[in-house]
Amino acid sequence: MIKTKHMATLISCVAVSVTAQTAKSVIEIWVWGGPSQLETFDPKPKAPTEYNNNLKAIPTNVEGIEISEMLPKLAQQADKYSLIRSMTHTHNGHETATYLMQTGREPGGGRVYPAIGAVVAMFKSKRYQGDIPPYVILTVPKGRFSEIGFLSEQYAPLVTGGNPTQPRFVVDGIVPAGDQSPDEMKARFDQMDALDTLGQVASENAAYKDFKTAGAGARRVVFGDAAKAFDLNLESAEMRDKYGRTQVGQSCLVARRLVEQGVPYITINAQGWDSHKRHFEVMRQRTAEMDQAVAALLADLSEKKLLDTTIVWWTGEFGRTPRIQQDAPWMGGRNHFCTCFCALVAGGGFAGGRVVGESDETASNVAKRPVAPQDLLGSIYELCGIDPDGKLPNPMNVDCVILPPESKEGRLRELYNNRISK
């Protein structure tokens, strides 16, 4: 009974909140661990060595915008994205900062709010008719984090598992491991159905019905065309090379294929950015992979005319300490730093070739136009046609607004391509 009521509330929310011209899909590139702002989109070549390690900034294809020399391919795509160099909050712990950046909410307070992926999936699911769940995570979930919060399980992400760089991308529960043929799999499902004694006595039970509905949906994905979205062998070798044969590169390619299927929200959790030690060694590897992957994704989406309807956003839970930590045990590392860090937004109504906000001469403080997490998320919601001040269904029927009020500086309206009717 509670579930039915919950669903009714949900439908009314959807009806109220979706506006006409909106982004259809979102690709979130979560730079897990906290990417250094100085080695990505806010280089400080004029800062002392103990801040920038003598790294340079390079020009982009947009006059006046420079990014780190570690991102040469992305420098050639700057007209497609905008940078925020003044992200700021107050949490330097991975878990609390991730919660804040994903939900727009301060941690604590007794309610676990859903991540943006689940919220977008919920609001978009009315129009989305695909067989693949509306929220897909490539390839691992964020640790110690609940994506759905208090929302219904139906908006939980499909977490692919597997490794898209392998010859077969074995997606958990969708692409069978080993050499099973579709016929063999069907035979196994039939056998499982034959053994389903619970169904014989509880076929009208609501929970059982939900279970069977979910199972039927999963089978449609497994045996229909939807699973082909995960089959990178259908892409040319040239295209795969373009993205880079790395976890993040091939994940970006899968994300593009999921966008083509209409999946509303795709998260790529890119690991390995928590560079407390060997920071520059780690950065050289990670930024090279990320540079190739994201540059290829933006170019590909643009060429396929998908960028206008697909938001791509890139950031982590925080940035990293601008001053390099030379003391033991770090010996050349950067720590967590929430005071000032950067984000990238592209497509789906976000203008390209612009910079919002500014940090000081060492990227240690926000100098102009601070951007709070709820402002960034609120902007994505607005471009998706979701009212950030709208309500979320809550199983306890508690009044829950999607986001807290925007900050004094407000959402990123200066980057909107005038598509929001509100």
Next chain:
Amino acid sequence: MRISYPLVLCVSCAAMLHAAPYIGYVYPAGGQQGTTLQLLVGGSGILSKNDFGHVTGEGVTVRDIIVVPNFPNPSGVQQKWILSWLENIADGKMERPPMPTLQEHLDEWRENPWWETLDKLNDLQRNLVLRDLLARRNALQSAPSIRQMAIVTVDIAADAPPGLRELRLWNSVSGVSVPRKFYVSMMPHQCEPRYVSPSRPQPPLPTIDTIPVAVDGQLMPGEVDVYKFKLEKNKSYRFTAQARSLLPFIGDAVPGHCQLVLRLLDSDKKEIAFVDDVYFYPDPILYYKPTVAGEYTLEVRDNLYRGREDFVYEIALEQGEPALKEYPNPLPNMPQTKYSDLKRNSIDISQPQCVTGVIVNKNQYDTLRFKGRKGQSLVIEMIARRNNSPVDGIMRLYDDAGVKLAEADDYKEAINVGEYIQQVDPYLSMTLLKDGEYRLVLADRLQGCGADYRYWLRIGPAMPDFAVYSTVSFVNIPVGSAARVRFIVDRKEGFSNEVKIVSDDLVVSDTIIGVTNIEKNVTFKAKDERTFKPKPISLFAEASIQGKTVRKPITPADQMMQAFAYNHLLPAGNFYAMQYRASMRNTDPSKRASKKK
């Protein structure tokens, strides 16, 4: 281009920090009087024959230092070759095995001086080679700062006073290191059995039957160290562990220290005692009184099965009954009153005084009464956890009508000094708004109780004061140049004046910590001859308190991070200054010690 002096100074400071020797751990962390020990010291910036060691206090001398050459990753073929030679040596055959004949294997051959001379090494050296090749490690927990190793041989004189010492390394081209703890003890020490190749039969565990004894070990990932002891019937034994106290803060571990667990098993392998802390303190003490004489097994591990070379521990086994904790008096310079002697009498708050008490009963609320005047300044500070008492204090102040005026729980200090992780002692500071009688009620927040639950309460007018700490316990000064050290001032109870850093031994500039600052980088230059040896230095801080100039010693300390997040100042025994010959040297040990043939 003209380069300004501060910029040059900055660069030289950065270079110094790169190059100075660093000690991450010392294993074993202690030894018996009258013995010679081989200490395994892990760190970075350790050179070779140019390095020297120093142990504070009387009776401990460093005989020599052998730097362990950094071991590169050998190819599979080379690893087999080294292991086969080690196996031969273990079987008494010292000759080198034949080299592989295929050129492709030789192309991958990596050079390391110890790998080439295994027959010339001592047992400890060979064991380090073996351990490096085979022991399990957690890549996520690896730290460049402790990748280098040195074997430091120390002689402990028979009459060396027992107690805590500090070991530092130094060399003339980069300076002196941070200190690490080392204990001289009266009891014999035994190190954990050395690493044995899994391919060889594991030797039987020796039974330790001489008590008292201290056992020393290092925990590697997933490791459970095991010791066997012969215990007698009806005697009380005490196993006192030290791990966190040896290295109180580890920056890149969560929790930020080794958290030991002790488990005692009887001869049937049945657990008979388990302990993982003493009240709030992570180093456990296990008491046991056997009802049956025989062999007992002690298991030692980190509670999360973490491990790394710096997870060093020492466990002292002695006969002894559980005893009350002994506490120093943290407020010795003021009148002392026992709470139990107060009865219902009022206390005088016109002068600072110390009231001591014990929370012996569950739900015990101690009540202090005093008379106050309107406008009177009053500070009430509980010292308990900071003095290692288990009390987690809470205080409430009421007026004579029973109205609660104030409540204090955990007090957040401006800086964290010492080994405690979290400040939980309460503190109240106020100006009384009316004449009258007041009641202060205090209790343990967690409703704990017992004879160990002691507190010390300072009550009286505010005492404006200051304390200054260095953030490193040394300064390494390049010859002919200068170096900077950061100092932090803790201003207390209304003290708001500037503080001046003073040294009789060094030339000091930029000495004033201004009234709006809590920290300052102070520049030091050498005054005396070029000695290239660390020299203990006295540093002082001067300031005016209520019109009177006060000079106080600065507490030498090293700033340490805990669990990626929190900074602590860990006091050291001395502050050392040293001149060194600045040289451009490769500070990355991995690039210095290995190359392809």
